Amino acid sequence: MSASISLRDVSVHFSLYHGGSRSLKRALLSRGTAGRIASDATNRIYVEALKDLSLDIQHGDRVGLIGTNGAGKTTLLRVLAGIYEPTIGQVEINGRVTPMFDIGLGMDMDQSGYENIILRGLLIGLSREEIKKHVADIAEFTELGDYLHMPLRTYSAGMTLRLTFGISTCIAPDILLMDEWVVAGDSKFLHKAQLRLADFIHRSSIMFLASHSNDLIRMWCTKALWLENGCLRAFGPVDSVMDEYQAICDEAAKEADAAAGLPEGASLAASVRRF
Numbered sequence: 001m002s003a004s005i006s007l008r009d010v011s012v013h014f015s016l017y018h019g020g021s022r023s024l025k026r027a028l029l030s031r032g033t034a035g036r037i038a039s040d041a042t043n044r045i046y047v048e049a050l051k052d053l054s055l056d057i058q059h060g061d062r063v064g065l066i067g068t069n070g071a072g073k074t075t076l077l078r079v080l081a082g083i084y085e086p087t088i089g090q091v092e093i094n095g096r097v098t099p100m101f102d103i104g105l106g107m108d109m110d111q112s113g114y115e116n117i118i119l120r121g122l123l124i125g126l127s128r129e130e131i132k133k134h135v136a137d138i139a140e141f142t143e144l145g146d147y148l149h150m151p152l153r154t155y156s157a158g159m160t161l162r163l164t165f166g167i168s169t170c171i172a173p174d175i176l177l178m179d180e181w182v183v184a185g186d187s188k189f190l191h192k193a194q195l196r197l198a199d200f201i202h203r204s205s206i207m208f209l210a211s212h213s214n215d216l217i218r219m220w221c222t223k224a225l226w227l228e229n230g231c232l233r234a235f236g237p238v239d240s241v242m243d244e245y246q247a248i249c250d251e252a253a254k255e256a257d258a259a260a261g262l263p264e265g266a267s268l269a270a271s272v273r274r275f
Helices: 023-032 073-080 113-123 128-142 145-149 157-168 187-203 214-220 238-260 268-274
Strands: 004-018 036-039 044-058 062-066 088-094 097-099 175-179 206-210 223-228 231-237
Touching: 004 073, 044 073, 044 231, 062 073, 062 214, 062 238, 073 088, 073 175, 073 206, 113 128, 113 145, 113 157, 128 157, 157 187, 206 214, 214 238, 223 238, 231 238
Parallel strands: 062 206, 062 223, 097 175, 175 206
Antiparallel strands: 004 044, 004 088, 036 044, 223 231
16 A cells, blocks of 8 residues: 555644633743644633644655744644644554654663664664664664674764664655754765665655755655644645745745845845745
């Protein structure tokens, strides 16, 4: 069966507190949180991190998630990874999901590199037999040599990242989830890691990439999903959605320049990087 994802009217709520007399705190939270602040019949206050999201994703789709900080991109990725359960709605996923965030989760600093390959592999859903088939590949890629026999606490941060990255990319996923682009190792190792990541992406059936880099989204994705305050603003071919999104960002930058009394375009470059 081909990999696929179906979301129907999915909403995710995060409770804040109970009580209706905290109007000042509620106003402050509303300004600082992109998700909409709401309350239910019992006066419980919550953030709508995602609201009424419906999607159908099929084999071959590469979806770029765009939107300002707090728009719901990371929340959606965590729903797809099974970390968050939807408060309302249904999620149906066919295929093995590989999240490329928190890639160091499950590593034991007192165990050797080889032992951590087994531990991390089990955590991401591989069987011991599958892991054993990829040990040689991971060892060759990481270039850690005899360090793989030593406890992880003897590793530098860069060596640990090499190992976790090598394990996470050892087997092609059905569904790949990325929260920003993954960079592994120092400048000498970076090119090798980027080639491995590119191959990893090409071998996946479905990919979601959340990023503030418009160039990355256009380069790697076929579709773009624009979230705004937890709601779906636009979803479609990457270039058309990105053009619309960039136009809104540019207009917001012009308005910010005017409000600050700056020459038109003075803050435009910063705005593009931020969004």
